[in-house]
Amino acid sequence: MSSSCTVPAAVILVADAAPLLRCGLRHTLAQAFGTYEVREAATLPELLALAAGLPPTLVVVATGLPESPADPAELLATLRAAQPQAAVVMLADPAASSEAALLRLLRHNVGGLLLRTAPLAEVCATVEAVLQRGRCCSDYMLNLLHSHLRPRGSARPRAAAPFSARQLEVLRLVARDFSNEEIADYLCTSVRTVEYHRSQMLQKAGTRTTLGLVLFALRQGLLVADELPAPSAPAPLRAMARP
Numbered sequence: 001m002s003s004s005c006t007v008p009a010a011v012i013l014v015a016d017a018a019p020l021l022r023c024g025l026r027h028t029l030a031q032a033f034g035t036y037e038v039r040e041a042a043t044l045p046e047l048l049a050l051a052a053g054l055p056p057t058l059v060v061v062a063t064g065l066p067e068s069p070a071d072p073a074e075l076l077a078t079l080r081a082a083q084p085q086a087a088v089v090m091l092a093d094p095a096a097s098s099e100a101a102l103l104r105l106l107r108h109n110v111g112g113l114l115l116r117t118a119p120l121a122e123v124c125a126t127v128e129a130v131l132q133r134g135r136c137c138s139d140y141m142l143n144l145l146h147s148h149l150r151p152r153g154s155a156r157p158r159a160a161a162p163f164s165a166r167q168l169e170v171l172r173l174v175a176r177d178f179s180n181e182e183i184a185d186y187l188c189t190s191v192r193t194v195e196y197h198r199s200q201m202l203q204k205a206g207t208r209t210t211l212g213l214v215l216f217a218l219r220q221g222l223l224v225a226d227e228l229p230a231p232s233a234p235a236p237l238r239a240m241a242r243p
Contacts, residue, residue: 011054012127014040015047016062016091021116025060025123032124033131044068044075048082056086058131060123062116064096072097073104087111087130091118092140102144106211112136113144129177136177137214145218162204168222170197175214175223 012029016022022040030038039054041047043066051059059079063072072090079088089112092102105113111130114123118140129136163171166187173183180198184191202208205216217223 010036011056011058012036012038013047013051013054013056013059013086014038014061015042015044015059015065016040016116017042017064017066018062021062025120028120028124029060029127033127042066044078048078051079051083051086056083058087058089058111058127059083060089060091060127062091062093063102064093071104072101073108076105076108076110087134089114089123089126089130089136091116091123099144106141106145109135109211112138113141114138115140133177133179135210137175137211142175142214142218142223145215162220163201163222167197167201170194171201171213171217171223174198174210175217 012033014022014026014029016025019042022042026038026040029036036057037054039050041050045067047059047061047065061075061079063075064070065075068075069078072092076088076090079086088110090105090110091114092105093116094102102113111134112126114126118126122138126136126138169187170183173186178186180191180194183194187194201213205213207213207216214223
């Protein structure tokens with residue numbers, strides 16, 4: 001006697017109070033990531049109830065979601081307590097959350113952080129990177145860190161680079177969340193060479209994580225968000241762009 005069971009689809013949950021933004025984002029992500037079931041919620045209780053029935057792979061949630069903690073870091077902690085397996089991308093509204101509150105999200109290793117008004121293509125690129133690697137360092141995150149680390153109105157000169165010219169090239173691509181394979185292809189070198197450069201930079205910076213390396217480079221004036229190369233469009237978006 002045989003029995004069959006339905007394997008649940010991988011799930012992305014979208015949560016925002018604004019129906020137009022929420023529905024538009026759900027529709028866009030459903031098109032870009034066709035193997036995922038995309039559902040939406042308007043409040044934190046609705047999001048948690050939905051997540052309990054459909055354990056998500058990824059949650060895309062706006063700060064200031066109705067009935068959620070005022071501090072975005074507490075919202076992140078609530079989501080992680082309920083669904084520890086899910087990555088979280090947060091959409092920030094600077095008018096509703098202070099810069100200090102948003103910086104706390106970075107210290108709590110949020111998967112991705114974007115402006116709530118970010119273009120849909122940027123949201124999709126961030127979602128793809130987080131789905132693949134668990135984290136994405138967006139331009140907004142880099143600019144937020146850069147603004148925090150460099151006093152306003154000062155033009156701090158760059159420190160002497162502790163990295164070689166080649167390592168700085170690798171660093172700029174690492175900060176844009178390129179994988180080792182993508183960096184090797186971009187720089188026409190081997191993956192093993194890229195791995196060596198990354199390990200050397202981590203050792204010189206005295207850190208074990210990519211975010212720590214980026215923070216070190218920003219503090220030293222070695223990395224500026226405006227200088228970073230723009231990544232190519234992610235595969236789902238390239239597919240959507242074909243006639």
